[in-house]
Amino acid sequence: MDKNKEAQLLFEEQGDQHLMSNIETPMLPQAFNISDEEKIATIQEYFAGIMETLGLDLKDDSLKGTPYRVAKMYVKEIFSGLNPDNMPSLSVFDNRYQYGKMLVEKNITFHSACEHHFLPIVGKAHVGYISSGKVIGLSKINRLVEYFGQRPQVQERMTLQVCRTLQEALQTESVIVVVEAEHLCISSRGIKDPTSSTVTLEYGGEFNDKALRESFLQLIQ
Numbered sequence: 001m002d003k004n005k006e007a008q009l010l011f012e013e014q015g016d017q018h019l020m021s022n023i024e025t026p027m028l029p030q031a032f033n034i035s036d037e038e039k040i041a042t043i044q045e046y047f048a049g050i051m052e053t054l055g056l057d058l059k060d061d062s063l064k065g066t067p068y069r070v071a072k073m074y075v076k077e078i079f080s081g082l083n084p085d086n087m088p089s090l091s092v093f094d095n096r097y098q099y100g101k102m103l104v105e106k107n108i109t110f111h112s113a114c115e116h117h118f119l120p121i122v123g124k125a126h127v128g129y130i131s132s133g134k135v136i137g138l139s140k141i142n143r144l145v146e147y148f149g150q151r152p153q154v155q156e157r158m159t160l161q162v163c164r165t166l167q168e169a170l171q172t173e174s175v176i177v178v179v180e181a182e183h184l185c186i187s188s189r190g191i192k193d194p195t196s197s198t199v200t201l202e203y204g205g206e207f208n209d210k211a212l213r214e215s216f217l218q219l220i221q
Contacts, residue, residue, distance in 0.1 A: 005152075005185050006082070006204070007198045022157075023114060023138070023157060023160045023161060025082065025151055025152070025153075025161075026081070030220075031082070031122035031144065032083070035194055036067075036075050036076065036083075038071050038075075039071075039075050039211055040066060040068070040071040040074075040075050042069070042071075043067075043070070043071035043074055044067045044068045044070075044071040045067070047066075047067040047070050047071060048067040051063065051066065051067065075179065077150070078111070078113060078150055079113070079150060079151055079152065080150045081146075081147045081148055081150030081151040082148065082150075082151045082152075086150075087147055087149060088139055088140060088144055089140075090136060090148055090165070090169040091136070091137070091140070092102070092134040092135060092136045092169055092170060093134065093135055093136075093137075093177070094133065094134065094135075095131045095133055095134060095135045099131065099135070099158065100130070100131065100183045101123050101130070102128050102129070102130055102212070102215070102219075103128060103129055103130070103131070103135075103218050104125040104126065104127070104128040104220065105126070105127045105128070105138055105141045105142070105214065106124075106127075106219065106220045107124050107126065107220075108124060108125040108126070108127065108141065108142050108145045109123075109124055110122075110123060110124070110125055110145050110149035110181075111149060111150075111158025112149040112150065112151070112155075112158065112181075113151075113152050113153065114152070114183055114184070114185045115152035115153055115154060116154075116155075116185065117185040117189070118152065118184045119154065119183070119184040119188065119189070120184045121149075121155065121183050121184070122181060122182050122184075123155075123179060123180050123182060123197070123198075124179075124180055124181070124218075125145045125162065125177065125178070125179045126177070126178040126179075126180075127141050127162065127166065127175070127176070127177050127178075127218040128176045128177075128207070128219075129166060129170055129172065129174055129176070130172065130174040130205070130206050130207075131169070131170070131172070131176045132170070132171060132172035134169075134170050134171055135170075136143055136166075136169060136170060141166070144165060144166065145162055148161045148162055148165075151192070153201050154202050155179055155181055155183075155198055157221065158200075159177050159178075159201070159202045161180045161199040162177050162179075162202075163175050163176070163177040163202040163203070163204070167204060167205075172205060173204035173205030174200070174204065174205030174206040174207060175203065175205065175207070176201075176203035176204075176207040176213065176215075176216055177201070177202050177203070177206060178199065178200070178201050178217070178220060179199070179200045179201075180197055180198065180199045180200075181197060182196075182197050183198060184200075186198075
C-alpha cells in the first residue's frame with residue numbers, strides 16, 4: 001500500500017474515533033488577521049471550486065448564489081463561535097438570596113458541526129451548579145452553550161469548554177455539564193446508524209459526591 005493511501009486510511013480512522021488533542025479549539029495564530037468580509041470572499045471562491053469539481057453548473061440560477069451563501073453562513077452563523085469577540089458576557093452577581101442548593105438549566109438545544117467531517121451535530125446540554133457566593137443569569141448559560149457549539153467541534157471538548165468556563169466565571173468547581181447529541185457523521189454516513197446518540201459528562205467540586213450527581217441526572221431525565 002502506498003504512503004498516501006496509508007495516510008488517508010489513518011486520517012479516516014482518527015476521524016471516526018473523534019480524537020481531540022486539546023481542550024482548546026485548534027486555531028492558527030493568524031486566525032483573526034483578516035476581516036470577516038475577506039474570509040467570506042475567500043471561502044466563496046474555494047466553495048465554488050468544490051461545486052465545480054463535483055460537476056455542478058454554477059451558471060444555473062439555483063446554484064450561482066450558493067458559494068456566497070455557504071461562505072456567509074460559515075463565518076457569520078454556524079462557525080461564529082470561533083471568533084472570541086462573540087463570546088457572551090458572563091456577568092455574575094452576588095447570591096444575595098442565599099440560595100445554596102443545586103440550580104439546573106436543562107434541555108438547552110444547540111447545533112454544532114463535527115470537526116472531522118463538517119457534518120451537523122444536533123443535541124441538548126444540561127447544566128447545573130451550586131453557588132459559592134456568585135450566580136449567573138440563566139440566559140447566559142444558554143448563550144455559552146450556543147457559543148461553544150458554533151464552531152467545528154468534538155463533543156468531549158465542547159463539554160469541557162462549557163464546564164471549565166462556568167467554573168471560572170462562577171468561581172466554583174461545583175459545576176456539572178451533560179451533553180447528549182446526534183452526530184450526522186454517524187447517522188448519515190459511515191455506519192449510518194440513525195438511532196444512536198452520544199452522551200458526555202464533566203463535573204467537579206460538590207458533584208464529585210455520587211448522591212448529588214445522581215440527583216442532577218434524575219432532574220434532567
